[in-house]
Amino acid sequence: MIAIKSVSHQYGAEQTITFADWQVNNGEQWLLLGQSGSGKTTLLHILTGLLKPTRGEIKINDTNIYTLSSKKIDQFRGQHIGIIFQKPHLIKSLNITENLILAQTFAGLTTNKVRIEEVLASLDMAHKKNAYPQELSQGQLQRVTIARAVINKPTLLIADEPTSSLDDKNAEAVLALLKEQSELNQATLVVATHDKRVKDAFNLTYDLS
Template identity: 70%
Template sequence: MIEIKDIKHQYNNNQEIVFKDWQIENNQQWLLLGESGSGKTTLLHILTGILKPTQGSVKINSTEIYQLSPKALDRFRGQHVGIVFQRPHLLKSLSITENLQLTQSLAGLEVNTNRIDEVLYSLNILSKKNNKPDQLSQGQLQRASIARAVLNKPTLLIADEPTSSLDDKNAQAVLNLLLEQSQLNHTTLVIATHDQRIKEAFTNTYSLS
């Protein structure tokens, strides 16, 4: 379960934003809706342990993440939170397999090549395991990013605007991949977006005004 409670954040210009409480059950799938400037990115960073809020608590698996030391929080995030960014953020000098091995190591986990192959196979890019990022198409890169996010079987999988720059066909394909991986890995899914095309796929919505 993920829970945020009494969250407020104050920016350097003294502007304060208040977020309503949010409770997410295990294996649920949520849409986080908000226009640019609504605080969506701020909430994402708070939820994933990147930005400590001015006030309030964030619990993941009953752990109050902002009571952890910075080092412990980094490791906790690596083990329990998977993020699909708008851009791949893969190291260009490493192969896809090596990038995924690094993801396991940084989370304090043993390198498990069988798990890596399993995830790449489920995303239909196992044949690209020894390729470097610049040898992949944009669609394959996005699949590799999803692979990295779900590799450590996180409690929470977050995708940040995964469909905003895609046409209808590719947007639906990426959405299907995220939903399939969420179910396959028994992971709670939150997609943050302002893309109205994908609203119908979700019954749970957290909206920012």
């Protein structure tokens, strides 16, 4: 599913981070653990095709992604990888449904309203489908960004610090949602965090420290 082989990335002239090889199989749920500054975000960006590493190769679904053209990488990401960021961010000028249509469009897929209804319903957000982002609470926005990440049935679902700004109860709820959605959509899940509360929810851990 995901294979990282002898990957290292160089910042500036001297600083280099080297990542241990990593093999993730289909449907697994992983925790990517590391303090801030440990290269967690760098690894996530490398994984998602946003940042080309100085050395090494990344295979996702047997595709060596950095051999693709820039445009192909973008399209590959849109179709196969769903990303959830720490801060939920939607396009303000578009309503919830349009934000999800946008995800379908940019991935090069046709608009599928049935799929949108289905995903929103599974996240208990169907009643907000015509609302604009500024009308939603943080928690609701978080749900919509999860919906956006799974809308195209990605094979890989990646969450970057999804719980760090949430209290215990909400952190637990979001985590449950992520696991539930990744199972529902048969996606491999990778949650990157430094949040100790999350630890116990996962068996598989890739530790950066």
